[in-house]
Amino acid sequence: GAVVSQHPSWVICKSGTSVKIECRSLDFQATTMFWYRQFPKQSLMLMATSNEGSKATYEQGVEKDKFLINHASLTLSTLTVTSAHPEDSSFYICSAKIAGPRRTEAFFGQGTRLTVV
Amino acid sequence: AQTVTQSQPEMSVQEAETVTLSCTYDTSESDYYLFWYKQPPSRQMILVIRQEAYKQQNATENRFSVNFQKAAKSFSLKISDSQLGDAAMYFCARRTGNQFYFGTGTSLTVIP
Numbered sequence: 644g645a646v647v648s649q650h651p652s653w654v655i656c657k658s659g660t661s662v663k664i665e666c667r668s669l670d671f672q673a674t675t676m677f678w679y680r681q682f683p684k685q686s687l688m689l690m691a692t693s694n695e696g697s698k699a700t701y702e703q704g705v706e707k708d709k710f711l712i713n714h715a716s717l718t719l720s721t722l723t724v725t726s727a728h729p730e731d732s733s734f735y736i737c738s739a740k741i742a743g744p745r746r747t748e749a750f751f752g753q754g755t756r757l758t759v760v
Numbered sequence: 761a762q763t764v765t766q767s768q769p770e771m772s773v774q775e776a777e778t779v780t781l782s783c784t785y786d787t788s789e790s791d792y793y794l795f796w797y798k799q800p801p802s803r804q805m806i807l808v809i810r811q812e813a814y815k816q817q818n819a820t821e822n823r824f825s826v827n828f829q830k831a832a833k834s835f836s837l838k839i840s841d842s843q844l845g846d847a848a849m850y851f852c853a854r855r856t857g858n859q860f861y862f863g864t865g866t867s868l869t870v871i872p
Contacts, residue, residue, distance in 0.1 A: 675858050681803075686851065686864045734803065740858065747793045747812065749860055751805035 646670055647739050649752025656727055656759055664722045664755045666737030672717040673739035677749065678710075681734045693720050727759040764854050766863035773842045774871050780827075781837045781866045783852030793855040794828065796837045799865075800848040808850070811835065844870050 646669040656662050666676055674695050679687040693699040693714035701707050709731075711723040720739075724731055734756050738749040764785045773779035785794070796808040811819045811828050818826050823843075827836045839846055847870045852863040 677860065684849075684865075684867075687805075687862045689860070692858060736803075736805065738805070738860075747855060748795055748807050748810050749855075750807070751797075753802070753804045 645741065645750045647673075647737065647750045647752040649737050649755055651755060652753060653756040654758070656757070658728055658759055659726055661723055661725045662727055662757060664724075664735055664737070664757075666720045666722070666739065666752050668718045668739045668750075671739075671741050673720075673741065674717065675740045676714060676720040677738045677740075678712060678720075678722050679736045679738070681736060681754075683734075687736060690722075724757065727757070729759045732757055732759045764852055764861045764863040766850075766852055766866050768866045769864070770867045770869070772869040772871055773839070773846075775842055775844060777842055778838060778840045779842055779868065781839075781850050781852075781868070783835045783837070783863055785833050785835065785852070785854050785861070787833070787854065787856060789856045791856070794826075794835045795853040795855065796824070796826070796835075797851045797853060797862075798846075798848045799851065800845075805851075809837065839868075842870050844872060846870050 648667045650665045676693050678690045681687050690705045691699045691701045693712045695714050695717050699712035714720040736754045737752045740749045792813045794811045798806045798808050809821045809824050823840045825838045849865045851865050854861045
């Protein structure tokens, strides 16, 4: 149980276009989902925390208008990179926390490698 | 500061031997959770082990165990009988409320 599916696994897009990444919790309800960015051989950098039905909370320095996050249901959150540029190329990872006080860990999607050309 | 520090960027261990990965953290909270995650070359993050701060007993999961020193804010991971499949990046993480804080990672190499 506790599977998080992230799609697509990799995507190449042209500069100036937008890309949507989906994060789904397959067998549990996730009231909270997290979006991270990871540079090669570095740690995860939290971009934003999204709660179902409310606006995402963005970390300092993350552009809200560029990285649009929607958490419309308890099993789906999406990250849209708008007007992508080569510097947005990175590995993006989502994670989800199971609703309820007894479950403490977060479960991760398999990540999306975005390349902007 | 809510930091998690992993002071060993790289570690190596001989197959079948034991290795310990270090982690320290800083928090003013009394209620929190600690985790070790593994990220193999596939880059899928996998939970290795977790520890509740209110529990004094160290968590164990098969070949993986932790040494949790709450007063020292230390949370090291011991891998016994290392296997080739243990080669990966290991991230220490702390959770307080809804916030997860990750260390910078330790790259573990297992030598056949």
